Amino acid sequence: MTNESLAAIEAPRSRPVRRRGVNVEKWGWLYMRFSGVLLVVLIFGHLLVNLFLGQGVSAIDFAFVAGKLADPFWIVWDTLLLWLALIHGANGMRTLTNDYARGRLRILILVLLAGATVTLLVLGTLVLTTFDPCIGTPTGALVEICN
Amino acid sequence: MSSHAARSGAATAPTRRGPTIRAPKRPAGTLYRGREGMWSWVLHRITGTAIFFFLLVHILDTSLVRLDPEAYNAVIGTYKTPIMGLGELALVAAIGLHALNGLRIILIDFSAWGVKHQRLMFWIAIALWILLMLGFAPRHLMHVFGGE
Numbered sequence: 489m490t491n492e493s494l495a496a497i498e499a500p501r502s503r504p505v506r507r508r509g510v511n512v513e514k515w516g517w518l519y520m521r522f523s524g525v526l527l528v529v530l531i532f533g534h535l536l537v538n539l540f541l542g543q544g545v546s547a548i549d550f551a552f553v554a555g556k557l558a559d560p561f562w563i564v565w566d567t568l569l570l571w572l573a574l575i576h577g578a579n580g581m582r583t584l585t586n587d588y589a590r591g592r593l594r595i596l597i598l599v600l601l602a603g604a605t606v607t608l609l610v611l612g613t614l615v616l617t618t619f620d621p622c623i624g625t626p627t628g629a630l631v632e633i634c635n
Numbered sequence: 636m637s638s639h640a641a642r643s644g645a646a647t648a649p650t651r652r653g654p655t656i657r658a659p660k661r662p663a664g665t666l667y668r669g670r671e672g673m674w675s676w677v678l679h680r681i682t683g684t685a686i687f688f689f690l691l692v693h694i695l696d697t698s699l700v701r702l703d704p705e706a707y708n709a710v711i712g713t714y715k716t717p718i719m720g721l722g723e724l725a726l727v728a729a730i731g732l733h734a735l736n737g738l739r740i741i742l743i744d745f746s747a748w749g750v751k752h753q754r755l756m757f758w759i760a761i762a763l764w765i766l767l768m769l770g771f772a773p774r775h776l777m778h779v780f781g782g783e
Contacts, residue, residue: 521744524737531730540771544778545723546715550704553697570694577687584680608694615701624704 516579523572530569551628554621563616570612578605671757675736682729689726720779724772731767735760 498504537556539545556562578601585597622634667673699707713719739756743749749756 521741524734524741528734528738531734535727535730539723539727539775539778544775545720546778546781548711548714549708550700553700553707557700573690574694577683577690580683581687584684604691608691611698612694615698619701623702627704 516582520576520579523576526568527572527576530565530572533565534569550624551630554619554630557616557619558621563619567613567616570616571609574605574609574612578602671754675739675757675760678732679736679740682733685729686726686733715779717779720775723779724775727771727775728764728768731764731771732760735764735767 538548557566581601582598585594585601589597621630626634696707696710699710714723736757739749739753739760742756743753
């Protein structure tokens with residue numbers, strides 16, 4: 489083991505060292521469990537509506553998404569899904585990175601992970617909050633709504 | 636193997652032959668290693684990683700709804716092909732396993748009885764997962780291969 493390793497594991501039966509500030513690992517641990525329960529509901533609801541009911545995946549197109557996002561219920565649902573799932577996934581990948589990568593590679597992966605996470609959270613939130621069903625040339629049911 | 640044992644035995648040169656003790660071919664079993672606990676941990680990491688990388692792609696492809704309906708329809712069209720349809724089946728299988736085992740982990744961590752029954756809960760999760768896939772797979776495959 490090199491001294492750059494996480495160095496957070498105390499010897500067995502030693503008195504744990506109290507550190508000042510927020511215990512990031514504890515809150516990350518708790519976040520995985522609480523977001524996990526919510527994600528079970530949010531993801532199975534998402535899968536039920538998009539992949540199971542109706543014509544399933546074969547019915548998904550722009551009009552299908554526009555129909556869902558016309559309802560604020562699904563905007564809130566998808567925004568919660570985006571934030572809870574992406575942070576849950578990124579925190580999980582952070583755990584794996586800390587387990588399997590060392591040195592500068594570990595730092596590089598963590599930086600890329602944080603960058604991708606922030607970028608996609610901003611992108612996804614902007615898409616959900618500024619969605620416009622009338623871009624392009626409206627087709628089908630969108631023709632009436634947009635004209 | 637035997638010649639190696641003979642050589643190392645010659646170094647200490649026992650006067651009487653004692654019983655031969657061989658190193659086990661595999662690590663000895665424990666409550667965890669090679670059992671339900673370890674394999675659920677392995678599956679949780681593999682499924683979690685797979686779901687994470689799908690999520691990255693899925694946020695990007697869905698973001699096309701803000702830019703260009705035709706581009707979105709073209710990309711989502713590839714989700715309806717047979718190969719991607721089977722991929723979606725694998726994705727739902729991974730999500731189902733990760734979700735059910737995740738609930739098992741939560742019960743182990745937060746309930747008074749969870750640790751004692753973690754093995755049983757693993758097999759309950761597997762059983763529920765099989766039921767979930769039996770319910771989802773035929774319908775999804777009809778959506779993908781049904782021709783409409």
